Amino acid sequence: DTGVSQNPRHKITKRGQNVTFRCDPISEHNRLYWYRQTLGQGPEFLTYFQNEAQLEKSRLLSDRFSAERPKGSFSTLEIQRTEQGDSAMYLCASRQAGGASYEQYFGPGTRLTVT
Amino acid sequence: ELKVEQNPLFLSMQEGKNYTIYCNYSTTSDRLYWYRQDPGKSLESLFVLLSNGAVKQEGRLMASLDTKARLSTLHITAAVHDLSATYFCAVDGTSGTYKYIFGTGTRLKVLA
Numbered sequence: 601d602t603g604v605s606q607n608p609r610h611k612i613t614k615r616g617q618n619v620t621f622r623c624d625p626i627s628e629h630n631r632l633y634w635y636r637q638t639l640g641q642g643p644e645f646l647t648y649f650q651n652e653a654q655l656e657k658s659r660l661l662s663d664r665f666s667a668e669r670p671k672g673s674f675s676t677l678e679i680q681r682t683e684q685g686d687s688a689m690y691l692c693a694s695r696q697a698g699g700a701s702y703e704q705y706f707g708p709g710t711r712l713t714v715t
Numbered sequence: 716e717l718k719v720e721q722n723p724l725f726l727s728m729q730e731g732k733n734y735t736i737y738c739n740y741s742t743t744s745d746r747l748y749w750y751r752q753d754p755g756k757s758l759e760s761l762f763v764l765l766s767n768g769a770v771k772q773e774g775r776l777m778a779s780l781d782t783k784a785r786l787s788t789l790h791i792t793a794a795v796h797d798l799s800a801t802y803f804c805a806v807d808g809t810s811g812t813y814k815y816i817f818g819t820g821t822r823l824k825v826l827a
Contacts, residue, residue, distance in 0.1 A: 633814060642803050642817030643758070656812050691757060702746055702813050709757045
């Protein structure tokens with residue numbers, strides 16, 4: 601399977617705990633995006649990597665959030681001291697820079713529930 | 716700041732009927748994307764529209780893009796129950812990053 605994969609698919613955690621999500625992009629894609637989608641809303645941009653460099657972060661990404669993409673391959677998104685407001689679907693997408701369509705390919709998402 | 720608005724937000728329609736979903740955006744962009752999302756699932760790509768006047772069709776769905784009017788439409792022909800889902804449009808209006816700005820979504824329910 602050459603699509604974008606995300607793990608875990610579901611995560612239930614208690615408020616105050618730390619969680620980490622992983623995204624594996626399509627192998628030849630050098631751009632990777634994280635989005636967050638709360639219930640009934642459209643996805644919102646969180647952050648973006650080109651290779652291993654994190655080039656943009658949304659103001660939605662508070663100090664409790666950190667994302668990395670070591671070696672320009674998979675990426676992790678960590679949330680520290682989770683809050684109930686962090687409950688959402690976290691979507692990862694990737695694309696190849698210079699591609700004709702600029703299309704991003706989305707993974708299946710990680711659904712986080714903070715109790 | 717780029718804004719993307721869809722209307723209607725909710726749409727309940729009978730099988731066999733036609734309807735159009737509208738997507739308006741606030742800044743210049745030549746690229747617009749339509750996605751389908753089923754409850755609890757991720758985004759399924761429907762159409763990629765890359766230039767003014769682009770029109771694409773797949774089955775009962777047809778999408779078009781008017782960059783001068785900053786408007787895209789998603790037309791549903793002879794709706795069937797299987798089309799029930801939420802539909803999002805997205806625009807990548809920021810050069811360099813090309814991050815997507817999504818619309819508010821249109822929740823479609825097709826009644827048998």
